[in-house]
Amino acid sequence: MRYSQLFAPTLREVPSEAEIVSHQLMFRAGMMRKVASGIYSYLPLGWRVLDKVSDIVREEMNAAGAQELMFPIVQPAELWQSSGRWAVYGDEMWRVKDRHGRDFCLGPTHEEVATNTVMNDINSYKQLPLMIYQIQNKYRDERRPRFGLMRSREFIMKDCYSFDRDDAGLDVSYGKMYDAYVKIFTRCGLDFRPVRADNGAIGGSSSHEFMVLAENGEAEILYCDGCDYAANIEIAESIPLETVAAEEEKAAEKVLTPDCRTIEDVASFLKMDKKKTMKALFYMADEKPVLIFIRGDRTLNEIKVQNALGANLFYMGADIDLENAGLVRGFIGPCGQKVRVLVDKEIAEGKNFCCGANEEGYHLLNINFGRDFDGEVGFFRMAEAGEKCPVCGGTLRSARGIEVGQVFKLGKKYSVSMGAEYLDENGKAQPFVMGCYGIGVGRTMAASIEQNFDENGIIWPKAIAPFEVVIVPVSEKNERQMRAAEELYASLNENGVEVLLDDRSERAGVKFKDADLIGFPLRITVGDKSLDKGMLEYKIRKTGESGLIPLENGVDEVKALLSRID
Ligand SMILES: [Zn+2]
Structure with a gap:
């Protein structure tokens, strides 16, 4: 490709609406443009990257035994009604009507269509297992689309669905997808981690998210420095640093605590460590009240509750x-409580806590689980970095990540609600056991930028760079330079190297700036000084390493350089 013919309008300034680096750089590098809020056009350079990510995804899906197909974007409401999700999906579902007033949606995901397709045509256990996938646009009518491709209303996803006869079969399919995901993100040149995750609205029994590690990542993850335990903070558990002191249970007593409505008030009034207090959190769960008690210095994990x-x-x-x-704000306690009570493990395992007395102006001291109150015990607080790993006892560390893929075990959720069954060896109807597996293709592109950039622009991993090499003649008017550049360009093309020749009539400085901004892994500069020595100048974008290679054998020299670049 010749740069003079390339549609890649680069910008020097940062568009004001672009809040994060990947959004800013994709705009500036002429890779995408906004059409409407959260809806984008991908320009040629951006599309080349998306295409490369898609190709890697496709190759690994096929290698894992999944078959590519294409479902419609527009889906009838009836399908979603049959799974029960039409009513619960909420405002993010982009609903449309046809000319007859019938309800449809622009697919936010395709579990229903996939299940329906398979149940209509797969009847026998002999046809299982089956894995099908597509790479297609998805739609979510976000209230506040932002962060470019991170939270857009139209986005490209790979979604795969597995159908097995039983849980053991699902374990195999899930394992194949998990392994394929590791290969995909490794091939994309990303530093990532598979982490245990919450199942969210999709439901099911087991799930992992694939997180690209990046300082500006949206999600916090905790990972162990001693084993491969890693979990989204939403579900992470930990063992606290302090072991429970072998404290004797003391006699309960009631104390006057006027106007002490917060943990801070109570702890300072009673000159007590916040760790010895109990915090009451009041929620409505499906319109029924529930109280959750955690230690005063902890944070509630709403998702776990x-x-x-x-x-x-x-x-x-x-x-x-x-x-x-019937609760008294600021003085709520678990003793004699009529509302449903959930108790964090740390409270249940600790001794002699201070809590509200359910009476204006009073708290109770030396309150103990089992003796003074009861409730359902669980891990309801946020785990914290520095605590111990629940698997091996190692230390938990914190990192930030961007979710680029997720694998779910759905089980029988959709097959039961939609009546999707096959016949087993005995002719008995059985529900399919399903899994679903997504990769955000655009998100992977954006996450790669969030992980790999500097003040000059993007630093693409070689595998997904729009071009591997850019050749920059210092002056396109200089015949000797252009001859050398054209020769190298032609022979690199012949050798299957993806190369861009910057033949624009621009100053060398402008060309260098654009090359850095767009982030080509390797730049070859053709200038008089090096040509005099029979040499070409190279610069590796990622490391900044530069030097000379002989003009003669230029192709082999460039290929050797590329083989050193990730
Ligand atoms: Zn561990």
């Missing part, structure tokens, strides 16, 4: 809910 309760609707209770439940 919601999952433990199996609640669809879960939010912090309002004043009116509090009143209806």
Whole structure:
């Protein structure tokens, strides 16, 4: 490709609406343009990157035994009604009507279509297992689209669905996908981690997220320095550093604590460590009140509580809910409680806590689980970096990541609700056991930039760079330079190297700036000084390493350089 013919409008300034690096750089490097809020056009350079990511995904999906197909974007409401999700999906679902007033949506995901397709045509256990996938646009009508490709309303996904006869079969399919994902993100040149994850709205029993590590990542993960335990903070567990002191249970007592409504108030009034206090959190779960008690210095993990309760609707209770439940704000305790009580493990295992007395102006001291109150015990707090790994006892560290893929064990969720069955050896109808596996193709591109950039621009891993090499003649008017550049360009093309020849009539400085901004892994500069010595100048974008290679054998020299670049 010749740069003079390339549609790649680079910009010097940062567009004001672009809040994060990947969005800014994709704009500046002329890779994408906004059409509407959260909806983008991919220009040729951006599309080349997306195409490369897609190709890697496709190769590994095929190698894992999945078959590519294409489902429609527009899906009828009936399919979503049959799974029960039409009513619960919410405003993010992009709903449309046809001319007859019938309801449809632009697919946010394809579990329903995939299940329906398979149940109509797969009847026998002999046809299982089956894995099918597509690479296609998805739609989510985000309230606030932002961060470019990170949270857009139209985005490219690879989604794969597996159908097995039983859990053992699903384990095999899940394992194949997990392994394929490791290969895909490794081939894309990304530093990533598979982490245990929450199942979210999709439901099911087991799930991993694939996180690209990046300082500006949206999600916090905790990982162990001693084993491969890694989990999204939403589900991470830990063993606290302090072991429970062998404290005797003391006699409970009631104390006057006027106006002490917060943990800070109580701890300072009673001159007590916050660790010895109990924090009460009041929520509504499917419209029923629930109280969760955690240690005063901890943070509640809402997702864990919601999952433990199996609640669809879960939010912090309002004043009116509090009143209806007969609770005294600021003085809520677990003793004699009529509202459902959840107790964090740390409280259940500790001794002599201070808590509200359920009476205006009073707290209780030396309150103990089992003796003074009861409740459902679980890990309801946020785990923290520095605590111990729940698997091996190593130290948990914190990192930030961007989710680029997720694998789920769905089990029988959709096959049961939609009546999707096959016949086993005995002619008995059995529900399919399913898995689903997604990769955000655009997100992978954006995450790669978030992980690999500097003040001059993008640094693409070689495998997904729009071109591997850019050749920059210092002056396109200089015949000797252009002859050398053209010769190298032609022979690199012949040898299957993806090369861009910057033949624009621009100053060398402009060409260098664009090359750095777009982030080609290798730049070859053709200038008089080096030509005099029979040499070409090279610069590796990632390391900044530069030097000379002989003009003669230029192709082999460039290939040797490329083989050193990740
Ligand atoms: Zn560990």
